Amino acid sequence: MPSTTPAYNLKVVLKETGLAADTLRAWERRYGLPVPQRTPGGHRLYSERDIHTIKWLMARQAEGLSISRAVDLWNEQTASGTDPLTGLSPATLTSIQISPANSSETTLDAMRGTWVKACLNYNETSAEQTLNQAFSLFPVEAVCVEVLQKGLSEIGNLWYENHASVQQEHFASGLAMRRLDALLISSPPPSRSQTILVGCPANEWHTFTPLMLSLFLRRRGFSVIYLGANVPVERFEETVRAVRAVLVILVSQTLTSAASLQSAAFALNGKGINVGYGGRIFNIRPEITRHIDGHYLGGDVMASLEEVETILNGKRKSVQILAASQEYVAAHQFFTSRRADIELTLKSLVNPLAISTESFQTGLGFLGDNIAAALQLGDMNHVSDEMKWVKFLLHAYQRPDEELILFIDAYAEAVNQHINGSGKPIFEWLAAEAQKLKTQ
Numbered sequence: 388m389p390s391t392t393p394a395y396n397l398k399v400v401l402k403e404t405g406l407a408a409d410t411l412r413a414w415e416r417r418y419g420l421p422v423p424q425r426t427p428g429g430h431r432l433y434s435e436r437d438i439h440t441i442k443w444l445m446a447r448q449a450e451g452l453s454i455s456r457a458v459d460l461w462n463e464q465t466a467s468g469t470d471p472l473t474g475l476s477p478a479t480l481t482s483i484q485i486s487p488a489n490s491s492e493t494t495l496d497a498m499r500g501t502w503v504k505a506c507l508n509y510n511e512t513s514a515e516q517t518l519n520q521a522f523s524l525f526p527v528e529a530v531c532v533e534v535l536q537k538g539l540s541e542i543g544n545l546w547y548e549n550h551a552s553v554q555q556e557h558f559a560s561g562l563a564m565r566r567l568d569a570l571l572i573s574s575p576p577p578s579r580s581q582t583i584l585v586g587c588p589a590n591e592w593h594t595f596t597p598l599m600l601s602l603f604l605r606r607r608g609f610s611v612i613y614l615g616a617n618v619p620v621e622r623f624e625e626t627v628r629a630v631r632a633v634l635v636i637l638v639s640q641t642l643t644s645a646a647s648l649q650s651a652a653f654a655l656n657g658k659g660i661n662v663g664y665g666g667r668i669f670n671i672r673p674e675i676t677r678h679i680d681g682h683y684l685g686g687d688v689m690a691s692l693e694e695v696e697t698i699l700n701g702k703r704k705s706v707q708i709l710a711a712s713q714e715y716v717a718a719h720q721f722f723t724s725r726r727a728d729i730e731l732t733l734k735s736l737v738n739p740l741a742i743s744t745e746s747f748q749t750g751l752g753f754l755g756d757n758i759a760a761a762l763q764l765g766d767m768n769h770v771s772d773e774m775k776w777v778k779f780l781l782h783a784y785q786r787p788d789e790e791l792i793l794f795i796d797a798y799a800e801a802v803n804q805h806i807n808g809s810g811k812p813i814f815e816w817l818a819a820e821a822q823k824l825k826t827q
Contacts, residue, residue, distance in 0.1 A: 389439045389455035389472065393424035400433045400794065404441045407626060409493055410523045410591035418458040422445065439472050452568020459575070493524055495533040503538045507551060514562055519524045520785040527570060527606065531599050532688060535563045539595060561692070563595060571602045571613070578608035581699055582632045584623060586614030588651045590756075591644030596666060600688050607692065611616070627660050634698060635660055636684070636691075640667040641772040642769055645675055646760035652681040665691055672769050711765030718813060719762035721806040726755055732801040737794055754798075758813060766815035795821045 401408055414420055421437035434725035439463075447457035464471045498521045505514035521530045542559050545551035585601045587594060594616045601613040606744060614622065625637050635655055639645045645668045652662045669676055671682065676683045683700050684691035711719070722729070730751055755772075761769040799817040804811040 388436040391434045391436050393434050397431050397434045400438055403438055406441060407520060410520055411722045412522050414454065420458055420461065443471055448519045451566060452573045453527045453570055467485065470724050495525060496681060499534045499538045502534055503541055506542060507555050508560065509558055518566060519561065528603055536599065539563055541706060559693045567598045567602055568750050571605060574605040577610035582610040582612065582630050583634045583636060584612050584614060584626055584632045585636045586618040588637050588639060588644055588647040589617055589619055590647045591639050591641065592616045593640045596688065597638040600691060602686060603692055620654045623655060624658060634664050637664045638666045642668055643756045643760045646763045649679050649764065652679055661698060662798050663695060671772055675764055675769065678764050680708050715765050715812055717809050721809040722762060722813065725757055725805045728805050729801045730755060732804055733797055736797040736800060740769065762812065792821050792824050
């Protein structure tokens with residue numbers, strides 16, 4: 388058994404464990420672990436057992452636990468009469484050591500910068516160490532939002548500007564999702580009776596935000612069932628019945644999945660199921676919320692938590708939902724039924740672009756999906772923000788905006804050929820987009 392005699396000063400402990408001094412002080416102040424003795428002059432003295440305790444906590448962090456949950460686990464074991472250090476060999480404890488974070492700054496902004504840099508360099512060890520330090524100093528919610536969510540957004544912007552590769556973006560996303568999974572698994576059992584379902588509607592594959600929201604709700608004591616990406620509305624209905632959920636939360640990041648969310652919310656509300664929703668697309672185009680039959684949870688995850696509490700307390704007021712105009716309904720029906728013909732005609736009208744066939748087909752599919760979604764949601768202007776992706780594709784191949792103008796004009800001609808006057812909302816929007824490019 389490790390000695391409990393206080394014999395080591397702070398410098399020795401930091402060298403032995405690799406933990407930062409401010410991190411160790413934060414653990415002592417917030418969680419009461421370890422508990423060093425004091426010399427008559429007020430200096431800390433640690434025992435061998437204190438050092439082993441620190442390493443045990445670090446090992447739990449390396450497994451994905453937050454420091455608060457690791458301390459809870461330590462306290463649970465000691466309260467039951469079990470010594471957490473029993474059975475651990477000296478060799479095992481010696482191997483539990485991390486290097487100090489590269490940055491001497493311990494603000495969340497500095498840690499986010501360190502984490503982003505580590506991800507861009509594919510340095511998994513440094514990225515994980517940075518997160519361990521962040522979770523040891525700050526609340527779980529703050530680290531998830533300020534380091535992980537904002538860090539992923541920064542890397543996404545770098546990719547969009549062609550300063551980061553898709554591999555770097557996927558590497559960072561993988562690390563972030565793995566940490567959220569570990570935190571969710573290690574969350575304490577529910578302390579409240581309500582069950583909430585969280586997931587993405589059909590055609591939505593971005594799962595970071597709903598997973599993070601699930602974690603935060605779980606930490607508030609709710610029983611949360613996370614269903615993941617691309618969930619058909621029938622699966623939500625089945626699960627609500629099976630677990631008697633009081634609320635379904637849907638998250639959409641894109642215009643196309645917002646249209647799927649609209650359909651899902653309408654179907655669920657029709658069966659008396661409470662629906663809350665949010666996501667990136669509603670921050671970009673807030674007017675879409677006027678067409679969704681559900682409770683908008685706000686522009687960020689922390690605001691969403693308060694909205695959930697309001698809904699479950701029965702204090703949320705109903706909102707008047709706007710329907711798409713008859714002109715848009717007709718255009719949507721004609722476009723979706725004739726889309727294949729429109730795209731075939733477009734290919735015959737457009738001269739071969741200096742981009743790959745696969746990329747052209749992807750861009751064409753992307754545009755068609757967004758036009759259909761905008762028609763369903765009652766405003767073609769929703770597509771304008773998404774057109775940046777098409778521009779980025781051309782610029783990535785060093786093609787001028789003139790080619791995009793020719794593409795838009797050809798698309799308008801193909802629409803006019805196949806659905807004529809019924810495609811007026813599409814035709815007018817395409818003409819406006821072409822005019823914007825011509826006057827730039």
